[in-house]
Amino acid sequence: MISKSQIKLITSLHQKKYRIKHDLFFVEGTKVIQEFYGAGWEIYALFSTEEIDFVPDGKVTLISEIELKKISALKTPNKALAVFFLPTKKPIENFNFSIALDGIRDPGNMGTIIRLCDWFGVKSLLCSKDTVDCFNPKVLQASMGSLARVEVHYLDLENYFEKNQLPVFGAFMEGNNVYREKLPRKAILLMGNEGKGISAKLETYLSKKISIPQFGVEQQTESLNVAMATSILLSEFHRSTEM
Amino acid sequence: MISKSQIKLITSLHQKKYRIKHDLFFVEGTKVIQEFYGAGWEIYALFSTEEIDFVPDGKVTLISEIELKKISALKTPNKALAVFFLPTKKPIENFNFSIALDGIRDPGNMGTIIRLCDWFGVKSLLCSKDTVDCFNPKVLQASMGSLARVEVHYLDLENYFEKNQLPVFGAFMEGNNVYREKLPRKAILLMGNEGKGISAKLETYLSKKISIPQFGVEQQTESLNVAMATSILLSEFHRSTEM
Known part of the structure; x- marks a missing residue:
């Protein structure tokens, strides 16, 4: 009852x-x-x-x-x-690699990204304050049990990047071909909002803009969904530790 | 009206x-x-x-x-x-690279995979007959306009693999680390059902089993969602053409 x-x-x-x-x-x-x-x-x-x-x-x-x-x-x-x-707020642990999200709004995308973090051993996920809440039921539905093992921090990313020393790689439609880049083991990968991409105020903190080249000839696809793009870029950063 | x-x-x-x-x-x-x-x-x-x-x-x-x-x-x-x-059925065009799906059931996954095919220039998607219909409204919602440019074929994959000469790479939890494999430009990537994976009858046609290694220490995540895994493996096959 x-x-x-x-x-x-x-x-x-x-x-x-x-x-x-x-x-x-x-x-x-x-x-x-x-x-x-x-x-x-x-x-x-x-x-x-x-x-x-x-x-x-x-x-x-x-x-x-x-x-x-x-x-x-x-x-x-x-x-x-x-x-x-709800968990007590903890300081962000030291990390070699992390993902930062600039205004991700779709709960399905957020849940998938948390699941990817879990798979790739990313312990801390850094989110702008306008990113969807990770305890949203739809996020939890998409992330399965992964949120149990990934710490999600909501913070002022501008302020954070100002102080942080790690290079920040931003995903852009028009960036350097990620397959031709030498990616460092210590870095932050910044992914932008589904519609607007990475905000201008955060763009100034980027070390490099990277892009997944489109192979279709006609170039008609709008863009890869942000969760898809995150999976590919995350894989690119991690493959170097495997080679 | x-x-x-x-x-x-x-x-x-x-x-x-x-x-x-x-x-x-x-x-x-x-x-x-x-x-x-x-x-x-x-x-x-x-x-x-x-x-x-x-x-x-x-x-x-x-x-x-x-x-x-x-x-x-x-x-x-x-x-x-x-x-x-509905489009008239066409024969499968010659291709260097294609994806085959063995019983993908979730419309969201199917739509995402069609979108990935479009991005990576995969013109033909080969599906077992029990794979979800690509004209399902939920598939179309997830694939956006991509289905307009990708030909989806439903066929007996066993029969097809029997005759086809290209090497077939199957995605498995326990396969060779994909980051350490030399992947050929001409190949078929076979992805299995969300719950059951690749069926035993198709496993016999595989040239190699490949896997995306898990980087988390505790190894607790079930598996990557099939759409996520497809995005990463597809990226791995295509990066070689970019290097």
Whole structure:
């Protein structure tokens, strides 16, 4: 059984302002819940249509599928929903390589980029303050359990680049052919907004503009989706450590 | 004004069996419509909330936003919807490089892969018969106008690989590190189903299994999404032509 006030609390967490107000967010699906829990994230409450054995009994509330549907952000709810405390803000750890996002707005793109960070061992993701919130349910849907292992920081990128010493590589439609560049192991890769690209104020901090050349003859494609472009550029930066 | 029978026809085209029955499919958004039209696709009818000047007058029906909502597959309809004739089946053109898909089911992944083919100049996409239909409205939403320029063939891949001479590279979790492989310019890249990977019957035709190494230390990520993996592997095959 889930109470009305619990339903109200959880549905409010679909919105960022209430996630901040309550210091909570939620994830769905037993496997993903287990990944967050296993990575040390603190659980507030867990609602499940099945018995769960990996968290203390007091935290688990068995509910019906109809109740789950009321709190889920998914069209087809996935057996369990867990409410976790938002993590405490930590300073950015030292890194050799990181990705910075300048105003990424699409939750699917954001989730995919977090998943890529996890795959490629990028521990910190640096985001401008207008980038979509990583605890948005749609971001979590796309990132699967990866957010449990990637620290996402929201900050003033201009201020950060001003002080930081690492070279910043920006993805542009008209940049140097990335396949012909010697990419350093220590760097930041900056990806711009889906429509507007990298903002003029950040462009001044770039060491180099890079581009994935288009191979089609007719040059009609608008641009690669930002998540696709991130996957290719991230792969380019990491292949050098493998050669 | 749109008639009831037109509404019935267009909504039926959301389903594959009616697309085949009527030999029609539809795309949405003026820009995408223009890309198909400009690439020589034959238009059956165009419904728009605004004047359209790039197709003959007789083909355009001005409709209200409410009418557009009735026929659109989008949550937020995009000004225009055009019905095109399905293309006539053509033989597969000779190619140096192509991608083959073994049972890709997610329309978003399929659309993204078509968009990648367009970017990287892959003219023919070879799909097993259980791969999602490329004229599915959700595929078209993800592929944007790219399908206008990429030929998608549905065929018996086993039969095709049996006769074809090009080496086939298959994407596997446990394959050779792709960054350390010398990739040929003439090849087929085979990508497997989202859950099951490449089927056993096709595995026997592989020249080599390749893999994108995971850089995260803890090795907890399930796998890269198939569209992400395709973007990286496609980039690896094409970078050699750029070096």
